[in-house]
Amino acid sequence: MKLSEIFTYDGLVPELCAGTCEGVIRELLEVLAKADRINRQDRQQILQALIDRESNGSTGFGKGVAVPHCQHCAVKKTALAIGRSTAGLDFKALDKAPVYSVLLLLSPADDQDRHLQAMELIFRHLQRASFRKALRQAHTPEAIRELFAGIEAFEAD
Amino acid sequence: MSFSQELKPSKQTETADFERLPAMTEETLADSQEIAQEVRIPNSLGLHARPAMQLVDLANRFDAHLRIAKGKQLVDAKSIMQVMTLAATQGTMLTISAIGSDAPQAIDAMAKLIAEGFGEE
Numbered sequence: 001m002k003l004s005e006i007f008t009y010d011g012l013v014p015e016l017c018a019g020t021c022e023g024v025i026r027e028l029l030e031v032l033a034k035a036d037r038i039n040r041q042d043r044q045q046i047l048q049a050l051i052d053r054e055s056n057g058s059t060g061f062g063k064g065v066a067v068p069h070c071q072h073c074a075v076k077k078t079a080l081a082i083g084r085s086t087a088g089l090d091f092k093a094l095d096k097a098p099v100y101s102v103l104l105l106l107s108p109a110d111d112q113d114r115h116l117q118a119m120e121l122i123f124r125h126l127q128r129a130s131f132r133k134a135l136r137q138a139h140t141p142e143a144i145r146e147l148f149a150g151i152e153a154f155e156a157d
Numbered sequence: 158m159s160f161s162q163e164l165k166p167s168k169q170t171e172t173a174d175f176e177r178l179p180a181m182t183e184e185t186l187a188d189s190q191e192i193a194q195e196v197r198i199p200n201s202l203g204l205h206a207r208p209a210m211q212l213v214d215l216a217n218r219f220d221a222h223l224r225i226a227k228g229k230q231l232v233d234a235k236s237i238m239q240v241m242t243l244a245a246t247q248g249t250m251l252t253i254s255a256i257g258s259d260a261p262q263a264i265d266a267m268a269k270l271i272a273e274g275f276g277e278e
Contacts, residue, residue: 057210061237069206094210094237113246116203120244127238 001117003125003148006080006105008035012141013083016102021058021091025050025068028081028104038106042074046106060093064136065126069105071115078118079106082144084136101135125151193254194264200274204245208275213237215266221257223267234267 011031018024029047032038038046049070053059060066066089081104088098103122107115125131131151138144198204204212216223216234223234227249232239234253245251251271255263 056207059206061241063238067206112202116205116244116246119206120242123238123241127242 001078001114001121002152003080003121004145004152006078006118006121007144007148008032008037008079008081010035010141011037011079011081012138012144013081014139016083016085016089019089021054021066021068021089022047022051024083024085024089024091024102025054025104028068028083028102031081032079032104032106037077037079038075042072046070046072046074050104058092058094060091060095060099061123061126062093062095062097063126063129063132064088064097064100065103065132066091066093066099066101067103067105067119067122067126069107069115069119071107071109071112073109075106075108077108078114080104080118080122082135084139101132189256189258189260191254191256192260192264193252194268195250195252196268196271198245198247198249198251198271200277201247202277203247203249204240204243204251206241208277209240209243210237211275212267212270213240215270216263219255219257219259219263219266221255221260221263223253223255223263226252226254 013027013031016024016027018027025047029038029043033040033043049072050068053070054068059068083102085100088100091099093099105118105122107118134147138147213235225232225234225240225243227243227245230243232243234240253264253267
């Protein structure tokens with residue numbers, strides 16, 4: 001599995017408008033709906049699943065990143081959307097610090113292994129300060145795609 | 158086994174940030190012995206984010222240096238970012254290892270949490 005495969009084409013919100021966790025998730029789901037990765041009529045259900053997950057414990061894992069995620073039967077293919085916040089969001093993060101990058105991951109309900117692999121992939125990269133910095137600096141979907149392509153070319157070496 | 162070498166991903170020019178892992182001095186290493194225990198992930202959803210956070214929360218209540226290994230992969234049990242990279246599915250064998258004064262208690266507590274499936278099926 002590769003970041004470039006799961007990152008939805010045009011799946012970037014360059015500047016998140018919402019100030020709340022729910023609002024941010026809504027914005028990112030809108031992007032996924034526009035890209036036809038989810039059906040519009042399923043949005044509310046998926047939103048609820050993501051919010052339920054957040055209420056079980058914030059996915060603001062620290063170091064300025066949050067990874068809201070869920071597995072849902074309305075999701076056909078693993079999909080990643082990314083949102084940026086210049087000012088920083090209150091995501092009730094574990095380290096109580098503001099969140100600057102939100103990575104929303106949706107996985108199909110029936111493949112637990114693949115969901116864990118996608119989380120592993122995301123966290124393997126998020127561990128690195130340079131990756132987090134590059135994410136914060138990528139203002140366009142093209143810049144995100146270039147970032148991922150660069151990493152994958154390096155890893156394939 | 159060297160900590161820094163084992164923790165470093167192979168094909169990276171930079172190291173991940175391990176600022177959460179306190180520096181191991183020659184002194185602390187000489188003072189204590191590492192103990193380890195194998196555990197199997199029993200729950201059907203595996204070590205997903207919520208159990209990973211439970212595990213990291215628990216690890217942080219102890220002073221011991223705690224690490225979790227899956228095969229050759231070795232992570233700091235006190236870092237959620239690192240524990241999330243284990244992607245341990247149901248049935249996966251993990252080895253918890255600990256060095257420090259409360260190492261036995263830490264290992265017991267962590268092994269128990271895992272064996273009980275983090276309160277899941």
